[in-house]
Amino acid sequence: MEPGEPSAALTKTRREENRPKGRSDRSSDRSGDRSGDRSGRARDWQQLSRLFEQLPPHAIEAEMSLLGSMLIDPQVVGDVILLINRGDDFYKPANGAIFDVMVELYDRNGGLDIVQLNQVLADRDCLDSVGGLGYLVELAHAVPSAANALHYARLVREKARIRCLIEAAGDILHDAYNSPEDAQEILEEAEQRIFRIAQESDRGGAEALADLLRQTMEMIEANEGKMITGVPTGFAELDNMTHGFQRGEMIILAARPSMGKTAFALNIAELTALQKCGVAVFSLEMSRQQLVQRLLSARSGVNSQKLRRSMLNADDYHRLHVACDELMDASIFIDDTPGLSLLQMRAKARRLVAQHEIQAIIIDYLQLMSSGRRAESRQVEISEISRGVKAMARELNVPVVCLSQLNRAAEQREGHRPRMSDLRESGSIEQDADVVMMLHREEYYHQGDPDWAPNHPEKVGLAELIIAKQRNGPTGVVKLTWVSEITRFKDYSGAMAPAGFAEPAPGYGGSFHPGARSGPVTGFRDGGGPEQGEVGSGAGMPPI
Known part of the structure; x- marks a missing residue:
């Protein structure tokens, strides 16, 4: 062997180093990587354990x-x-x-x-x-x-x-x-x-009256000329009375079953979201698919029963596609998790507000929530939930519309008109709420009487939203028109849109004109809808 020439053993070693790796070699490498990962994770856990053995920070x-x-x-x-x-x-x-x-x-x-x-x-x-x-x-x-x-x-x-x-x-x-x-x-x-x-570290303190006066005057000047200072509901007379739903307020929407609580809340969600205000809907009763079907029916004007059974013609499909295009712009987020606890809902709502700039929250409905802990009675639990919902509205600084059931007392009363004392399972709901609204349709109680509608034509399709409490505004009654075939509420005839409210998108309730037929697509801008004899006739999917 010449001087400087590599030995046979060295040459063999170099060939083995340069040889492409076979399956066994790669398997060995992966095994080494896995063992390295395991040892790395083990070191992390050891370091974590040692961290908790240290003295906590102090001074x-x-x-x-x-x-x-x-x-x-x-x-x-x-x-x-x-x-x-x-x-x-x-x-x-x-x-x-x-x-x-x-x-x-x-x-x-x-x-x-x-x-x-x-x-x-x-x-x-x-x-x-x-x-x-x-x-x-x-x-x-x-x-x-x-x-x-x-x-x-x-x-x-x-x-x-x-x-x-x-x-x-x-x-x-x-x-x-x-x-x-x-x-x-x-x-x-x-x-x-x-x-x-x-939250403990961000406790607010007292502010000087001079500072508060400056802030209040700035707010007044910023709202000059605006009829709506809160989140718009899309219903003209309701917005006139409330100036929109105000931030940090708890709004109770109460009614007996089948009066249309969910339908009205969804109408508000739709019209509010189309005004570029994000809305979160927590549905503890209906699935998200059912809610979306209702939104499509109300927006398109397609009969809800036809939509439910898929008995649709070409015009119905055209209306649905147009409604879909319009609703794509609506910033609505639906969570249909059943049996949510107060703690879970607050966590979800906090996340939605942070991620999507939600400006209003709707809960359907209060009595289906749980406090997440054992309570001595259902009344105590509902009181705790009510206080928690109010605290959530204050914490997130958004209006929270919370649907609630009424007890049967109104059904025994002449005229069937509900009162705040009819709120089911807790008197604390009316105390915690900033606004209490109760939905009433007299027509509902006479569906089996063929003589009632001809004798009371002015009440056919009439819905009354009774503002029984408004902490910072007047009480009274807002008249609405109920269109059962599409589960939609609309502004009653003669109601004028408040100044400063944007022109409603197609599908907005607007003023109702009996007998006016719907247009070729949605037909709601000019108050179109079913014929007068059909309105409120009880046909279509019953409201919740």
Whole structure:
């Protein structure tokens, strides 16, 4: 072998290195990758375990400096408690106990000193447990002045928030390990825990009247000339009376079964969404397919029974295609999850508002919701749900239209007109609601009487929306026309659209003119519809 020539063994090794990998080689590589992934994941879990073994973030020096500042100058206590209002925010239990007593003394007589503090702690047999008089003296000498008291308070609060996040993360891990079969519930609980921490830190305080006056005047000037200051419903007389559904309000739409609650709520959703306002619909009673069929029937003018049975002609299909094109622009999101709890609905609604800029929420209906916890009675549970829905409206700053059942009392009453006291299962609903609307159709109670319609032609197809409560506006009755064949409510004849309301899209209810036939496509812009004798005749799919 010549000098410098590679040996046979080396040449063989190089050939093997350059040879294309076979199946066994690739399999070996993949096995190595998998083992590497497993070892990497194992290291991650080990690091996670070590994280929870560490001491949580804290700032003992800041805690001592804050307490010392409060002893030096009790006047800073009033500012401090706006940032920290409980001793639990302190990492060292002794500091938290001392803080609570200091706040109590300040609240009692507007001042505090080391002598009073020492005496109260001694009287409660907890002086020794917090470190004795010597520790109180140490606190008093921890800082030269109280100038930085708020800085110390912010630092203590931030560390407390981080500890709360760590605690929430630990709870989430615990739930995930112990209930791995229910991921969705764990996700919703996790979201709620994190949101509570964020909400706790974003508590609003009092605002000066001067600032509030400026904000109010700006709002008044911005709404100048507008009849609708909230979210438009698409019904002229209703918008005239309410100026639209206002943000943060809970609106109750109540009626007996088959009066048309769902139909009216869907009409509002459709007309509102076509005004470029996103709407979320939580349907606990009907499926999303059933709701979409109703939307198509109401929008196209195709008889709901024909649509349900697919007994359609060419003109019906043309109307449906046009209605589909129009509804494609409607920002409506439908969730038909049955038996939603209040916690689940708030989590879903919060996500929809954040992702799709939802401006109104419709819930169908209140009595089908659950509080998610055991209640001593159904009345107590409904009260809890009602308060939760109101809190959701305030939190998300959108109007929430909540459908509700009425009890049978109205059916025994002469004239069958409903009252707020007829709200089923809870008196707290009317207290929590900002607006209570009740739907009434006298015609419904006389469907089996052939003489009633000829003797009361003015009530055929008439629906009354009774505004029984409006916290910031008038009460009264809004007249509507009910077209049963297409499960649609329309503005009653003579109702004028309010100033500032955009021209309604085809399909908008508008004013109703008895006897006017529908146009070639939808026919609702000019108030078209079935013949007068057909309106409200009871034909078609019954309302919910």
